[in-house]
Amino acid sequence: MHSFRVSRLAKPTWLLGLAIIFAVGPNASVASEPQTVAISSAVSPSILADNRGAISEVLFHFPASDNFGIRDVIADLLLKLNPQVNVVVACPNRSTVEIFEQELGRKARLGGRSVRVFDVGMDISMWARDRCIARQHPDGSHASLLVPRPFPTFDVWRLNEVYTPFALEAVGAFPDARATSLILEGGNIVSNARYAFVGANVIDENRAGQENPENSKRLMRDLRQLAGKEVILVGDENFEVPWDHVDMYLTPVGDNTLLLADPELASQILGVDSIDLSLTDDQDQESVSSIDTAFILDQIAERLRRSGFVVLRLPTIINYPEQWMVTYNNVLMDERENGRTVFMPIYGIDALDAYAKRVYEQIGFRVETVDVMGIYESGGALRCVTNVTRRGANKPAKAS
Numbered sequence: 486m487h488s489f490r491v492s493r494l495a496k497p498t499w500l501l502g503l504a505i506i507f508a509v510g511p512n513a514s515v516a517s518e519p520q521t522v523a524i525s526s527a528v529s530p531s532i533l534a535d536n537r538g539a540i541s542e543v544l545f546h547f548p549a550s551d552n553f554g555i556r557d558v559i560a561d562l563l564l565k566l567n568p569q570v571n572v573v574v575a576c577p578n579r580s581t582v583e584i585f586e587q588e589l590g591r592k593a594r595l596g597g598r599s600v601r602v603f604d605v606g607m608d609i610s611m612w613a614r615d616r617c618i619a620r621q622h623p624d625g626s627h628a629s630l631l632v633p634r635p636f637p638t639f640d641v642w643r644l645n646e647v648y649t650p651f652a653l654e655a656v657g658a659f660p661d662a663r664a665t666s667l668i669l670e671g672g673n674i675v676s677n678a679r680y681a682f683v684g685a686n687v688i689d690e691n692r693a694g695q696e697n698p699e700n701s702k703r704l705m706r707d708l709r710q711l712a713g714k715e716v717i718l719v720g721d722e723n724f725e726v727p728w729d730h731v732d733m734y735l736t737p738v739g740d741n742t743l744l745l746a747d748p749e750l751a752s753q754i755l756g757v758d759s760i761d762l763s764l765t766d767d768q769d770q771e772s773v774s775s776i777d778t779a780f781i782l783d784q785i786a787e788r789l790r791r792s793g794f795v796v797l798r799l800p801t802i803i804n805y806p807e808q809w810m811v812t813y814n815n816v817l818m819d820e821r822e823n824g825r826t827v828f829m830p831i832y833g834i835d836a837l838d839a840y841a842k843r844v845y846e847q848i849g850f851r852v853e854t855v856d857v858m859g860i861y862e863s864g865g866a867l868r869c870v871t872n873v874t875r876r877g878a879n880k881p882a883k884a885s
Contacts, residue, residue, distance in 0.1 A: 519839070530620040530628030531713025534678045535868075536738050538876035540819045541625070542571040544658075546649075547602075549577050554859020555611040557872060565828060565853045568596025569702040573874070574656050577608045597740055605652040607645040611860065611870050614732075615670040617650040617662065619874040620713065620815050627704055627875060631711060633669045636690070659874070667691060667707055672730030672869055674712065677737035681712035684731035685720025717792070721784035727776070727803065728810065732868050734782065734801065736814040738848055744792050745786050746801035746814055748779045754800055754836050761773065769774045794879065799844055800837045808864050813841035815866035817873065818850070818879040825850050830857040832881040 515551060543566070545559050563572065576582045582604050611702045618627045620628040635647045650662040691704055708716045719735055720726050727746070728734055735745035752760055785795045802811035815826040828848040831838040842852045857866045869876050 493561055496783050498500070510551060513841055516773055527583050530678050532618055532620050532674065532681060532711070533873055533876050534676050535736070535873075536818045536825075537678050537820055538625075539821045540566065540570050540817065540876055542573065542872050542873070542875035543871050544575065544613050544617075544653075545639070545732045546609045546611050547574050547580050547581060548574045548609055548611050555870060556588065557859055558855060558857060558867070560592065561855045562817075562828065562871065563589065563593045563868070565855070567821070569597045569712070571599040571875075572601070573653070574600065574602040575605050575609060575613070575653060575658075576602060577605065579604050582720055595643060601658060602615065602868070603653060603656050603658055605649050605656075607648065607652070609640055611863075612646075612672075612740075612865060613872040614672050614869050616646045617872065618669070618671050618674065618711070619872065621875060625794075625875070625877055627660050629663045630659055630874070632662055632664045633667055633671075636668060657706070665711060667704075669708070669711070670730065671872065672732045672865070675732050676712065676714065677740050680737070681714050681715060681716045682719050682731055682735055682737060683708060683712075683716055684726045684729070685718045685724035685727045686729060687718070688724060691814050693850070719785060719789075721781045721788070725776070725781050727778035727781045727785075730865075730869075732815055733812050733865070734814050735811055736799075736816060737787075738818070738845075738850075739795075741795055742848065743789060743796050744799050744814060744844070745789070745796050746782055746803075746810075747798035748782070750798050751800035751802050751837055753810070754840050755834075760802055765860060776805060778805060797844065799841050802834075802837075809862045810864075810866075811837065811861065812866055813837075813844075815868045817867055817871055820877075826853055827851070828853045828855055828867055830855055830861070832856075832861060833858055878880055 520878060547559065552789075574585055576585060582602050586600055589703065590600070590602075598650075617630040617632050619630055622628055632647060632650050632652050635644060639647070650659070653659050654662040667687075669683070669687055674681055676682065687708070688701070688704065705716060717723065719731050736744040738744055748760070752758065786798070789796050799813045801813070804810065811832050811834065813829060815830060819826045820827070827845050829841060829845060829852055831854045833856070838854070842854065845852050855867055860866070860870065
């Protein structure tokens with residue numbers, strides 16, 4: 486039997502790598518819990534479609550530590566994103582603002598791009614996507630950034646990030662940020678013009694009393710109100726999911742076409758019978774879930790096809806024990822008059838990188854690749870570190 490072994494370049498230490506502080510800068514405060522607001526079903530804003538419209542604005546987190554190569558990823562994206570894309574950068578302190586300006590400031594502003602850099606006064610990670618969900622009005626203007634309720638298990642560092650959108654609001658980066666009652670990280674919702682796709686683990690994450698059918702209906706109603714469009718829960722027949730965030734394994738590339746991750750396809754491309762993802766010495770085999778991600782993804786594909794979607798598959802390597810993926814689903818898509826561009830992560834696995842690139846090209850995308858080898862073992866890729874907070878005015882949905 487042939488196997489393909491994926492070795493890890495470095496042991497992730499992101500839980501320990503940064504000093505944990507509450508707001509200490511002049512621009513932010515963590516004085517009190519934000520008040521939760523209800524989301525009216527009558528409002529017109531909706532979350533941004535991942536596949537429609539020109540990217541107008543993005544948010545990056547520029548953390549104090551560069552242990553995972555995030556600065557290289559941001560630098561590459563700034564080079565490749567259209568110069569008309571405005572950029573907001575959140576930094577944990579004044580010295581990090583100065584580092585950004587020294588290392589990337591001039592390059593970031595090439596072509597006249599607007600780049601606004603803010604000291605939010607608290608330690609933050611590179612994951613800009615998860616702590617706020619951007620919405621906009623049909624004319625393309627900003628609507629409130631929605632800030633999901635944090636998990637009860639969040640440590641101080643991640644609780645800091647819950648306040649980052651409010652700190653950015655306070656310094657004028659965004660017009661409005663509002664807390665919501667839902668637990669829903671930004672990576673666990675993706676969208677096209679018609680539907681929002683949410684990982685079915687959102688049910689357990691908001692479990693409190695959901696055994697009651699009325700409470701389950703209320704959760705779906707709240708999700709629809711948050712998204713501003715119909716919601717499809719993504720999971721197998723038992724609502725199991727292969728990963729905590731749906732943007733790691735599902736990509737809506739059209740109003741009717743989806744790309745879905747496929748571990749067995751990766752094995753076939755590499756010409757092996759299995760991909761050996763051995764545990765490190767300090768991991769206990771008995772503590773690792775035996776989740777069959779390939780089976781769950783195949784079930785998800787079948788369910789989506791029965792619902793009328795065209796489902797194409799992309800290779801993936803899922804290291805569940807060590808919580809990282811080689812994923813070609815975690816992308817950014819930019820639609821302009823001269824065509825569609827996808828910013829796709831690559832991993833130095835030439836056969837998989839090339840296959841995924843061809844899939845996107847065959848469905849009409851120009852492909853810009855971004856090396857994510859410095860960050861992927863921390864559990865994410867391009868969409869995770871880039872929060873698209875504004876796009877060109879919404880266009881009418883069309884079948885594709």
